[in-house]
Amino acid sequence: MSSKVAIVTGGNKGIGLATVRGLCQRFEGIVYLTSRDVARGEKAVSDLQKEGLNPKYHQLDISDNKSVEVFRDYIKETYGGIDVLVNNAAIHYPRDSTVPISVKAEQTLFVNYFSTLSTCEILFPILRDGARVVNVSSSAGRLNHILNQELRQKFEDPTLTIPELSNLMRDYVDAAKLGTHAADWGNSSYAVSKVGLNALTKVQQRLLNDRDIKVNAVHPGFVDTDMSLHKGTLSVEEGARGPLYLALDAPDSVRGQYLWYDTTIVSWYDGTPIEKSETTVVQ
Structure with a gap:
């Protein structure tokens, strides 16, 4: 039987690195730390090896389809498939960034939504039947960050398709370039990208139900990382709790959900708790 395989994108630092560490400690299979930058990725692997852990490394730039295809072919030929995929790689412009909104919108959605897609x-x-996919999202991905009610209804449409969702993401980028985005979409490209990721999670789950594949999104919390400018109040280990729970421990019935870092299933609309997923099986 082929070894089970877990993959973490953007795994060389922060929550991604802590997720790799947790998988190495508990996952019964092979764990791949991937990163865009080879030197940083290999350094992260070396550091984990000093802790007695043994992840493997492969270069993976989610914004470069050729890089992803090379990685796919390698994994398929070597192991036959993937059992856990943690989509962690993302970017975020600081709040005080002077980069024009047109650029922020295009680049943030290109990486966080389109490249993840x-x-x-x-x-x-x-993906092997029964696999688990974890989309690392954010509290910014709450649907109420979208100000226009008609837009919110489009995101919530139970028949929403990926092409339709991608068109919504392009509509935002176009509006940002025209400077007409704020009234409908708000002022955060990062929030729009994560709303898109949460919507994608639900569509992906619907498409993969017949293969018993579980796809969920998780807000890892306000974590002390480069992305938060180290203002976060949670450690990276605490930030990895949610991703690890979905990758390893969540009941199989938890599908297409949005979870908080403490593993509570919450409303996509506003983050209101729905179920405590540690003790309640979601039907």
């Missing part, structure tokens, strides 16, 4: 489209065909 293309990575999934390339890797999903080699």
Whole structure:
């Protein structure tokens, strides 16, 4: 039987690195730390090896389809498939960034939504039946960050398709370039990208139900990382709790959900707790 395989994108630091560490400690299979930058990725692997852990490394730039295809072919040929995929890689411009909103919108959505989507489209065909996919989201991904009610209804449409969702993401980028985005979409490109990721999670789950694949999104909390400018109040280990729970421990019935870092299932609309997933099986 082929070894089980777990993959973490953007795994060389922060929550991604802590997730790799936790998988190495508990996952019964092979764990791949991936990163865009080879030197940083190999350094992270070396550091984990000093802790007595043994992740493997492969270069993976989610914004480069060729890189993802090379990785897919390697994993397929070597192991036959993937059992856990943690989509962690993302970018975030600081609140005080002077980069124009047109650039923030295009770049943030390109990485956080479109590149995650293309990575999934390339890797999903080699997911094994029963696999788990974890989309690392944010509290910024709450639907109420979208101000226009008609837009919110489009995101919540139970028949929403990926092409339709991608068109919504393009509509935002276009509005940002025109400077007409604020009234409908708010002022945070990061929030829009994570709303898109949460919507994608639900669509992906619907498409993969017949293969018993679980796809969920998680807000890891306000974590002390480069992305939070180290203002976060949680450690990276605490930030990895939610991703690890979904990758290893959540009941199989937890599908297409939005979880908080303490593993509570919450409303996508406003983050209101729905179920405590540690003790309640979601039907």
